[in-house]
Amino acid sequence: MSINVNNSQSGLSIVIPIFNEEDNITGLFQKIKKFSEDIHFPYEFILVDGNSSDDSPNRIDKLIQSNHKIKISLIKMNKKVGYGHDIVAGLNAAQFDFMCWTHADLQTDINDLKEAYNLIINVNDEVIVKGNRGNRSLIPTFFTFAMQIFVFFKLKVSLNDINAQPKVFSRNFYEKFLRNEAPDDFSLDLYLLRQGKINNIPILEFPVSFNKRKAGIAKGGGGSWKNRKQLIKRTIKYINKLSADKKNI
Ligand SMILES: Nc1nc2c(ncn2[C@@H]2O[C@H](COP(=O)(O)OP(=O)(O)O)[C@@H](O)[C@H]2O)c(=O)[nH]1
Numbered sequence: 001m002s003i004n005v006n007n008s009q010s011g012l013s014i015v016i017p018i019f020n021e022e023d024n025i026t027g028l029f030q031k032i033k034k035f036s037e038d039i040h041f042p043y044e045f046i047l048v049d050g051n052s053s054d055d056s057p058n059r060i061d062k063l064i065q066s067n068h069k070i071k072i073s074l075i076k077m078n079k080k081v082g083y084g085h086d087i088v089a090g091l092n093a094a095q096f097d098f099m100c101w102t103h104a105d106l107q108t109d110i111n112d113l114k115e116a117y118n119l120i121i122n123v124n125d126e127v128i129v130k131g132n133r134g135n136r137s138l139i140p141t142f143f144t145f146a147m148q149i150f151v152f153f154k155l156k157v158s159l160n161d162i163n164a165q166p167k168v169f170s171r172n173f174y175e176k177f178l179r180n181e182a183p184d185d186f187s188l189d190l191y192l193l194r195q196g197k198i199n200n201i202p203i204l205e206f207p208v209s210f211n212k213r214k215a216g217i218a219k220g221g222g223g224s225w226k227n228r229k230q231l232i233k234r235t236i237k238y239i240n241k242l243s244a245d246k247k248n249i
Pocket residue numbers: 016017018019020021048049050051080081082083086087102103104105107163217218219220221222223227
């Protein structure tokens with residue numbers, strides 16, 4: 001008999017952060033519904049609403065109530081903290097041995113999780129599985145590349161397409177390397193990959209496509225030059241902090 005010390009189970013917990021996505025909620029649910037009917041492994045969706053000021057939480061509540069067959073729950077933040085904070089809140093509520101996050105804005109495809117899960121359960125060692133966006137236009141590709149070079153010189157780790165989704169990893173990785181000092185903001189994706197690299201956890205990539213946002217406003221680095229500038233400033237600040245922490249060890 002095997003003893004499960006963590007009370008966790010084989011399967012995938014899928015965390016999706018949501019902030020002011022009211023016009024994407026119906027489309028997201030259609031995708032989630034189809035996904036839950038297609039797959040043959042245990043799963044749960046944990047949506048985390050970051051105190052949206054629009055109708056997102058109401059729409060999600062209604063859809064959860066009318067879709068009893070889907071294993072899905074909603075965590076509502078009572079104040080706006082940030083992307084990283086809210087994803088970690090979702091991961092803390094996760095019950096399965098493997099966990100992941102992806103986005104709610106339909107730029108990424110939930111179906112990518114089928115391949116990602118298949119990859120992670122078929123390797124015996126600890127790994128991180130992530131998407132790698134192939135179909136982006138020149139300017140975003142250039143910025144992603146420039147960020148990679150900056151990260152390499154400052155942090156001495158080589159990370160590819162940091163903000164591609166999904167990100168899939170084991171509960172063990174989460175508890176050992178991610179949970180404790182995870183940043184509250186959009187730097188969470190960078191932090192996860194850096195934790196993988198410095199702890200010698202291989203990062204397996206698989207190709208994903210990345211769509212244009214059709215509804216709602218981008219809050220990270222997408223959408224406009226203003227967003228991109230803010231993301232770059234925030235990321236540089238965070239990289240400088242990580243780099244300073246490293247020197248102080
Ligand atoms: N819970 C929560 N979700 C957020 C927050 N900020 C953004 N999101 C969600 O995180 C995902 C990525 O954000 P998005 O604005 O698309 O980032 P971008 O495409 O990189 O500009 C989307 O599903 C957003 O709704 C936040 O503060 N809290």
